[in-house]
Amino acid sequence: MTFSFNRRSLITRLVGLSLLLLLFVQLAGFFVVRDSIARNARMQIAREFDTGEKVWLRLLDQNAEKLRQSAALLAADYGFRSAVSSDDLETIASALENNGQRIGAAMTALLDTSLRVRAISAQTPGADLSATLASLAPALAEPSQGGRIVLVDGQPYQLVMVPMRAPLVVGWVLMGFPVGAPLAEEMQRLLGVQLVLQVRRADGSLAAPVSTLPVQALQMLQGMKGEIRELEAGGSTLLVREIRLDAVGGETRVLLLRSMDDVVAPYRNLQLLLAIITVGGVLLFALGSGLMARRLTTPLRSLLFATQRLSRGDYSVPLEDVERHDEIGNLARSFDRMRVDIAAQQAEIRHLAYWDRLTGLPNRENFRDSVQQSIARSGVGGELAIITLDLDRFKHVNDVLGYAFGDQLLKTVAGKLADVLGEASGVVARLGGNEFALLLEPGNPAQATELAARVARCLEVPLAIAEQTVDLSAGIGIACWPADAQDVDTLLSRSEIAMYVAKRKLEGPLRYDPAYDSASTQTLSLLTELRRAVDQGELRLFLQPKVNLADGVTHAAEALVRWEHPQRGLVPPMQFIPFAEQTGYIRQLTLWMFEETARLLATPAAAGLRVSVNLSTRDLLDLELSARLGRLLEAHGVPASAFCLEITESAIMDDPQRAEAMLNRLSEQGFKLSIDDFGTGYSSLAYLKRLPVDELKIDKSFVMGMETDADDAIIVRSTIDLAHNLGLSVVAEGVETAAILERLRALGCDEVQGYHISRPMPASAFMEWLRK
């Protein structure tokens, strides 16, 4: 048993408290019993005293009766009577003495009719005995029931006096007995009561002529004054009852004494028994509680261990005590239910953490683990490869055809990839969103390239889902172990780098090349530097004129950013704008451009000029955009109508609803709005008509190709016509030759912008150019 008396434990406290209560109750009981025993003993003794008092008086009566009979016998004795009548004193004296001796009287006397002592016989003759008797005689002559107690010389005597009649009273016979030890001893024998007869002598001192008490106790008693109820002597308590005696010649009282101990003795055994039972009970209780505690703590302990196991994540061991029918059983059962539920949830969570719900494929984490294990398995000389692919335009598909369709498409692609892998050993996983990966193990670079090509080919087959046909394509990257990377994370990220390069270049599968990596690290460091570009004043505002073909005058220009990098020199926007867009930094850049433009427009020289500023997706999704621009306008005192905001189709299509709302606000604010790079996206003119747009900018790729490509010429022409039909003005950008300019003029294009007119130039140069 590992049950220990930890002072703080619940059990110890419970048992301790119960024991204490038990002890308290038992003690209270003990005292009540002791008290009532004492009370009962006193009552019993009081009753005994009542009896004792009666017996004592009775004994005195009996004695007196005996005396009276003897005295009467003597008084009737013929010889004695004749001696009295003849006044023969000698005979009288001897008769008195003989009779007295016969019945054991201490004194015998004859008194004449006038109660004078005529003759006396006494065992202890004292000089004043006759005188004493003479003084007592009148009282004795009175008829009384018992014999009178008379003190003679401090000794109590019981005296009787009977008349001698002939027939007239001729004298009195008096007889006396000492009230002494025999009487007291008889009392003790009969009732077990001690007796003390106390007498106050003439000199006031207290004497105890009769006593059955031990000397010491008697001395203590004699020392006590007033009424005595109890006497403590020899370690025991004596109860005392006082009986006043009607005595002649001094104060006399009889004290009955009874020891409490004797009366209580039988109860003492009872009390002892009770004490033994109490001790036994407490021991039994302690033992019982201990056993109970063990029954309670052992399962509690096992519950405790169980919860500790649960918190360690070990859900396999079922709980004990589930069969019990008590509270412990309930607790154990609910703990066990919890264990089972948590285990199930853990399994579920683990599944969610490692598997992709939609396709049922392993997720990125799971794939990473698989690759890691493969690397560990392959060892020296082994080879494996991973292929990652990112579906093109997936977001577009989701937006246009709905998410359910998008999900279906992902599932189909997952199935196709599994088919492509076929018998080859490996893993297909969905890394997230529209990104998938394949592990080929074992697999050398040639096999990996071959597999990647098959993946690309299978994606070329248009997908038919729910009566819709979708052309799929993807950027595909390959990275081989151990040639391209030594560890799983580098391998994965290099495969993804290759994949992004493939995507950007719109090429087929590409194997990782260290050159890709340096390009991306370069852009990364560029990005950190870009953050400081605004603060350090490295950005420049360039302007490119827009010429109105109707009057040949420049009323407008496009604001284009340049970065004058301290080391790299002038960095073209295409090298940092895309990254600024990815990180959201573009918003600060846009505001900087907008403010620089506002500052320029606020100068008198720029009166009547309208400048176009480029907005990106991130700007458009910023709910605060119109408020921010409004504040800048106010700060520089420039009207919104002096600005045109250029937005590409794709920026609108990223989140058409929000973009539309923002465009409406900007338009209401007074800004002119222009659709940039028109023709490269998918939006229809009919859709654009809904937007508060003022201008279309035909993308430079079409404009530049007008002369050589018939298709481009048709696109430019029809765009101009359609835009005019919708009431929009048309700008052609990328005008590099006079011939193109003339063709555009012929087609009715409103404005032109391009190197043929002027390259973008610093703001000051532009103002100079304007003046000429």
Ligand code: C2E
């Ligand atoms: P974009 O908005 O289409 O700007 C027009 C681009 O065409 C400019 O390139 C301009 O220099 C170039 N261009 C103008 N005329 C001709 C021509 O005759 N022939 C050819 N080949 N190109 C011509 P740039 O300045 O390099 O800007 C490239 C892109 O960077 C811009 O395309 C725009 O998307 C972005 N960008 C530039 N500045 C900003 C800016 O301040 N904010 C934002 N959000 N994007 C900007």
Ligand code: CA
């Ligand atoms: Ca533009």
Ligand code: CA
């Ligand atoms: Ca453009």
